[in-house]
Amino acid sequence: MTEASTISRRPSRGRAVHDPQALTSRQQELILYCVDRGYYLIPRRATLRELGMELGISAASLSLSLRRAEAKIISDHAKAARGQV
Numbered sequence: 001m002t003e004a005s006t007i008s009r010r011p012s013r014g015r016a017v018h019d020p021q022a023l024t025s026r027q028q029e030l031i032l033y034c035v036d037r038g039y040y041l042i043p044r045r046a047t048l049r050e051l052g053m054e055l056g057i058s059a060a061s062l063s064l065s066l067r068r069a070e071a072k073i074i075s076d077h078a079k080a081a082r083g084q085v
Contacts, residue, residue, distance in 0.1 A: 022072050022073075022076060023069050023072055023073075026065070027065060027068065027069035027072075028069075030055075030062065030065050030066060030069065031066065031069050031070075033051070033055070034046070034051060034066065037051060037054075039051060047059075048062050048063050048066075
């Protein structure tokens, strides 16, 4: 049995645990800006290119910053779910 086959398909009702202090102030600023602008909605209301232009940075730079912040958030969530907090 692979690890992926043990993943429940039912949504979790638990609350995610993440310490906002784990993000740099810039990462937190970018995440909040992108949330406010609808980047994380489905469908997206803004693209990386649009947001990057508004922020005065390249889409690639914004993407990298968001991915690093998202990785911290997801890693913290996974640790909490496993009781490794």
